[in-house]
Structure formats: C-alpha cells, structure tokens
Amino acid sequence: MTPPHRRRRHPGPPPPVPPSPPPSRAPAGDDPAGRAEREGEGRQPERLFVISGDGERVPLDLVTLIVARAEPPASATPEQTAVLRMCGAPLSVAEVSAYLRLPFSVVTVLVTDLLAAQLVQARAPIVRQQIPDRSLLEAVMHGLQRL
Amino acid sequence: MDSNASDTIPGPRTEDRLPHTTEAAAKIVIVGGFGVGKTTMVGSVSEIRPLTTEETMTQAGVGVDDDFGSASKTATTVAMDFGRIRITDQVVLYLFGTPGQERFWFLWNGLFEGALGAVVLVDTRRLEVSFEVMGRLEERGVPFVVGVNTFPDGPRYPLEDLRAALDLPPEIPIVECDVRRRASSRDVLMTLMRFLHSLTLTGSLT
Numbered sequence: 001m002t003p004p005h006r007r008r009r010h011p012g013p014p015p016p017v018p019p020s021p022p023p024s025r026a027p028a029g030d031d032p033a034g035r036a037e038r039e040g041e042g043r044q045p046e047r048l049f050v051i052s053g054d055g056e057r058v059p060l061d062l063v064t065l066i067v068a069r070a071e072p073p074a075s076a077t078p079e080q081t082a083v084l085r086m087c088g089a090p091l092s093v094a095e096v097s098a099y100l101r102l103p104f105s106v107v108t109v110l111v112t113d114l115l116a117a118q119l120v121q122a123r124a125p126i127v128r129q130q131i132p133d134r135s136l137l138e139a140v141m142h143g144l145q146r147l
Numbered sequence: 148m149d150s151n152a153s154d155t156i157p158g159p160r161t162e163d164r165l166p167h168t169t170e171a172a173a174k175i176v177i178v179g180g181f182g183v184g185k186t187t188m189v190g191s192v193s194e195i196r197p198l199t200t201e202e203t204m205t206q207a208g209v210g211v212d213d214d215f216g217s218a219s220k221t222a223t224t225v226a227m228d229f230g231r232i233r234i235t236d237q238v239v240l241y242l243f244g245t246p247g248q249e250r251f252w253f254l255w256n257g258l259f260e261g262a263l264g265a266v267v268l269v270d271t272r273r274l275e276v277s278f279e280v281m282g283r284l285e286e287r288g289v290p291f292v293v294g295v296n297t298f299p300d301g302p303r304y305p306l307e308d309l310r311a312a313l314d315l316p317p318e319i320p321i322v323e324c325d326v327r328r329r330a331s332s333r334d335v336l337m338t339l340m341r342f343l344h345s346l347t348l349t350g351s352l353t
Contacts, residue, residue: 003271003304003312006278009285061257062200062229063172063241065165086158090169092241094229098198099157103224105202126173126238127261128289134347136173136238137263141340143234147192147333 060108065090065123073119079110080119087120163195166236174241175339176259178252178284179268180276184296185244186228188268188326192333193230193242201226204254225251227258242336249276253283264339265291268326271301274312281313292342293321294335318345 067090072081079100086099097107114120126136177185190197204223228244243262245252252258259265265284269277284291295309304312306321315321320338324331 003302003308004275004278005312006275006281006314008314008316009282011288012286059257061174061261062243063174065169065172065239067167082157085156089159089164089167091159091165092172092231092239094200094241094243095159095198095231097200098229099159101157103201103203123169123171125261126171126263128263132263132343132347134344137340137344137347139238140173140234140240140263141337141344143232143238143240144333144337144340147194147232147329 060093060111060122061125061127062094062104063092063125065092065125066096066111066114067091067121067123068119069121070119076119080114083107083110083114084119090123159195165233165239168236169239170237172239172241174243174262175336176243176245176262176265176289177268178245178265178277178280178291179296180249180270180273183268183270183273183277184326185268188266188294188296188332188335189228189230189242189244191326191329191331192232192336194233195231197228197230199226199228202255204251223251225255227255249279252280259284259287259289262289264343265289266294266335266339267291268294268296269309269313270296270298271304271309272298274309278313290339290343290346292319292335292339294324294326294338295321296326297323318342 066083066087068084068087070084072084076084079102082100083096086096093104093107093111096111097104100107102110111120111122115122126133177188179185186197201224204225205221225246225248227246230242232240232242234240243258245258246255267277267281267284281291281293293309293313293315295306297303306323310317310321313321320342322335322338324335326332326335
C-alpha cells in the first residue's frame with residue numbers, strides 16, 4: 001500500500017507586516033466593536049502594540065506576560081480588576097483570556113488600556129529568529145528532560 | 148473550572164502561579180488534522196490543566212480563508228487549547244494546539260509569528276489532511292518536525308516511505324509517537340528542539 005503524496009513548498013515572500021500602530025492611541029474606554037468598525041473592510045482585529053524593553057513597539061502576543069504593577073484603583077472596571085488580581089504573578093495574555101473567558105482580541109484591548117494607565121507591565125515573548133538562540137534551546141531541552 | 152468553582156476571583160491556582168522572576172515566554176504550535184491528537188498532546192505534557200483561549204474570526208464564506216472583500220461576512224468563534232511548561236525560573240514554554248478547522252489557523256493573528264517551531268501531527272489513515280498545513284509552514288519559514296501518532300488501526304508505513312510521501316528533505320525529523328503518553332509527547336518536543344538546535348549550526352532555517 002502506498003501513502004498519498006504531496007509536493008514540498010518553499011518560502012514565499014514574507015507575509016504582510018501587521019498594520020503600523022497609530023501615532024497616538026485612543027484613550028481608554030474604546031470598545032472593541034467600534035475599533036473593528038473603524039478598522040473596517042473585514043480586517044482581522046487590530047493588533048495592539050506595547051513597548052518592549054528595548055523601547056521598540058511590539059504587538060501583544062498570546063504569550064506576552066502581563067504583571068500587575070498596582071492594586072486595582074477604585075475607578076477600575078470589573079474586568080480590569082480581575083486582570084490586576086490574577087496578574088499578581090506573571091501570566092500570559094492567553095491565560096488571561098482563558099480565565100476571563102473573553103476572546104483574545106478583547107483581552108488585548110483590556111490589557112492595552114491597563115498598560116496605558118501604567119497599571120500593568122508587559123514582558124515581551126521570546127520569538128523565533130533567523131538563527132535560533134542556542135542557549136535558549138539548550139535550556140528548553142534541559143527543562144523538557146525534567147518532565 | 149471545577150477546581151476554581153468555589154473561588155470568586157478567576158485566575159490560576161496558587162500552585163500554577165509562575166515565579167516573579169519569569170522574564171519571558173516562548174511558544175510552540177501543534178498542528179494537524181481533526182482528531183489527530185493535538186489536544187491530547189497538549190494535555191499530556193502540560194504542567195497546568197490545559198486552558199482554552201478563543202478568538203472571533205471574520206469569515207468570508209466557507210472554504211475561503213484569504214478573501215475578506217466579500218460583503219457576506221460571518222463571525223465565528225474559534226477555540227484553541229494550550230498548556231504550559233516551566234523551563235527555568237526565567238523562561239516558560241507554551242504549547243498551542245490549533246483549532247480543528249484548518250482554514251482558521253493562519254487567520255489567528257500572531258499564532259505562528261514568533262513561534263519557535265511547530266509539531267505537525269499526522270495520522271497515517273488520513274495523511275493528506277496535513278499536506279496543506281505543511282505547505283503553509285514551509286512558505287512562512289516556520290521550522291517543523293513531524294510526529295506520526297500511532298493509531299492501532301492505522302496503516303504502518305516505513306518512515307522513509309512517509310518521508311517520500313510527505314516530500315520532506317532528509318534533515319526534517321519524522322518520529323513515531325503515542326501522544327497519550329507524556330514521555331512520548333515530550334520526546335517529540337525534544338526532537339523539535341534538537342532540530343532547531345541543529346539549525347543554529349547550519350545557520351539557516353531553510
């Protein structure tokens with residue numbers, strides 16, 4: 001018996017870069033529906049940007065770690081309060097989304113507002129590089145070995 | 148959420164909290180056809196109970212995943228399971244199992260961008276369902292290894308026949324696995340890491 005066959009593909013042109021961040025973000029209180037409307041024309045939810053340790057703007061990733069910097073202020077919404085409470089220890093945006101049972105894009109809006117208010121800190125993820133970071137891979141292998 | 152049922156504040160259990168020293172997270176994506184064992188693999192290696200994140204996708208007609216110009220759009224909620232492994236006090240690794248409907252994988256913003264690599268799980272009974280995703284990973288330059296999840300009633304092919312059928316270059320690892328077993332799932336991840344490590348020596352992802 002022979003298995004079905006496929007044909008290998010090769011790297012194409014790089015995928016389109018995410019849309020540039022707007023020069024100044026709208027203040028907190030933006031609703032995601034309104035944002036999607038402005039984005040318009042069927043684009044996926046806007047990717048929101050945070051400032052990395054290097055001062056560069058990077059999009060909020062599923063695995064950007066969020067850490068609370070302050071107690072929830074009296075003015076915080078219930079969702080903001082929940083994020084600040086659960087991020088007493090570092091927590092990924094994906095986990096925040098899971099625990100709040102809110103879609104990822106809604107959580108990125110929530111987190112971006114908290115970042116703007118300096119109530120949370122974001123720790124940028126380790127991303128794939130053209131030449132992978134060997135010491136990181138060795139650490140991961142070591143970590144997996146312990147499982 | 149049973150373990151949290153009595154809690155009024157949502158969030159991780161105390162024992163699932165990451166140390167404050169955790170500086171950064173990396174991610175790996177597990178892809179493959181429906182029912183091939185992605186969720187099982189996430190669950191078998193994760194140190195936390197697998198969680199689910201979801202996203203609302205705008206969809207322009209069934210089977211079309213790139214054309215958003217159409218006026219007839221529908222919003223679909225897509226769920227994705229993920230798990231977590233603590234690597235060091237500074238680094239944590241997340242594993243994402245892609246949602247069942249393949250056309251959503253590449254719409255999920257940022258799912259593949261930045262991922263260290265991918266595991267493509269294949270089922271020898273339905274090998275062809277993994278062809279499209281392999282091509283997409285190749286196009287995007289996302290390095291991957293292939294895990295052949297063994298099902299008792301699936302045909303067994305010699306790995307070299309599978310390599311030929313999948314048209315994979317000799318350097319891409321293909322390993323048999325039983326993702327219900329933690330050790331086996333871990334070995335697949337180790338294979339991916341060793342493969343990525345080998346790329347640091349050749350200095351290229353292609």
